[in-house]
Amino acid sequence: MKIAVLTDVHGNLPALQVALRAIRREGADAIFHTGDAIGIGPFPAECLELLLSTSGMNLICGNHDAWFSTGLPEPQPPWMSDGELKHHQWVHSCLDPSLRYTVREWPYLIQDVYEGVRISFLHYGLTESQIDFRPIVHNPRPVDLDKVFADINSDLIFYGHKHSPSDLVGRARYVNPGSLGCHSEPIARFAILECEGRSYELKMRHVPYDDSTLFQQFERRNVPDRHFIYKAAFGGRNAPSRPGPEFD
16 A cells, blocks of 8 residues: 655645656555645645545645635634735635535544554644644654644654654654645655555655746735745745744
8 A cells, every 4th residue: 555645735736736746656546635735825726626636635624724614713813914814815715615615524634544554644733622733843852742642543643734844753653744835945745655564664755846937926926925925934935035934
């Protein structure tokens, strides 16, 4: 059984297209996207359409997806700037409203057993409500992730939300392939997992892509808060100033 895992596409169509072509060449039997298909990037509709039409794709709900399907938090929370609010409103305006019902059906957690290996896929650790996420732990240690995913009983846990990659072993093995769509370099990141005979092999893939169209469309589509996004989500690419805080 060969499984591809990607996360946090965040509206980056060129990165998604390159990754899916590479995954097809790998011959994956199933694909899992662990949340945040939309938001940040300039191609929300195109990415959502491509993900929904890809054979073997399993889509998990992230916070950006939930904000589209069930609505933005009200009143505006103090951590959401006016620029970020306008950005989310723009993203949602690009999407067919009927897709809210489709995205609302995405699970927050998928668990299964493949060749005897217990695997869970989710965007991040869930609160008691099971429809919201625990606070992100930056620079996590295994003991931190043991707490974040305390309710999950698996051998392997794939997640995203935090855009930098991580692979740590605690009570389980916790694997974040790194955001496919948001990176300081034009590289699409994903994981390939092969399960056989109650064992597995995990490989991380890094595929370069041409980001010229990405930044052209940020400007042509006049994406709100794009100058902050260049710094926070792309390490300052296409922006003269230094990177700011990460945009999750």
